Amino acid sequence: MWSRRRDRAEDAVRADAAQAASALTLHLQGGGRLVPIQVNGLALAAGEVAFADVTCSAARFYGTDVDYPTSTGYFENHPTFGRRWVTNSRLDARRQQEAEDAALPQWRDHTAARVVLTSAGVRLLPVDAREWMPFDHALLTGVAVEPPAVVLSYSTCAPLLLTGPAAPWLGVAIEHLHHGSA
Numbered sequence: 001m002w003s004r005r006r007d008r009a010e011d012a013v014r015a016d017a018a019q020a021a022s023a024l025t026l027h028l029q030g031g032g033r034l035v036p037i038q039v040n041g042l043a044l045a046a047g048e049v050a051f052a053d054v055t056c057s058a059a060r061f062y063g064t065d066v067d068y069p070t071s072t073g074y075f076e077n078h079p080t081f082g083r084r085w086v087t088n089s090r091l092d093a094r095r096q097q098e099a100e101d102a103a104l105p106q107w108r109d110h111t112a113a114r115v116v117l118t119s120a121g122v123r124l125l126p127v128d129a130r131e132w133m134p135f136d137h138a139l140l141t142g143v144a145v146e147p148p149a150v151v152l153s154y155s156t157c158a159p160l161l162l163t164g165p166a167a168p169w170l171g172v173a174i175e176h177l178h179h180g181s182a
Contacts, residue, residue: 018147021168028176042116042123042132051173052117054166058124061151062158063105069095107161115162117173122152122160135160140178145171 028034039050072095073087109126116123121136135154142153149163150171162170 017165017168021145021147021172024169024172028172034173034176039116042125044118045120047119049119050116051119051177052115052166052170054115054164054170056113056115056162056164056166056170057110058113058115058126058163059107059110059161060158061105061107061161064103064108066099066103068099115166115170117170117177119177122170122174124160137174137178140174143171143175143178145175150174 034051036049036051037053039053042050044050069092071087072091073085075083076086077083111126113127113129114125116125116132119137121134121138121140124133124135125131126133135152135157139154139156140152141155142151144151144153145168147168148165149161150167152160152162152174154160
């Protein structure tokens, strides 16, 4: 029962997010502009203007080095050879495969974050972080909006995934700013 209510609430939020993104698209296509806002806690560069200050879930897409586990096994008291180490090759093979799979490129570092969209880029402040992470529009190579998420690809770093109710709106606004229409 609770899950149905939660699902209905999530569906309503997604519908509102899609509607907000559509409304922004129509507004911008009709010659409208993004409205500047005041942002607290972030020092903007000279001439930089903020357009959104929202909370999203964020993640990065990258792979890591494989960290192979140590060999597994057990000590055996053999009647002829005495006490000796016997390896467990099946378990070792499975653990090595799991380590290799864990190192493959995937969405990592999932966290809630404060996201500020500015004229220069996206500024991200993950929960419990002290410093803002800048993602400049000049380095942006692609924007993929897949409600309720937006994936931002950059030329110098791993892609950034933003999810949540504000993500579709952010995708439209970032695409607009990226193409220099602001």
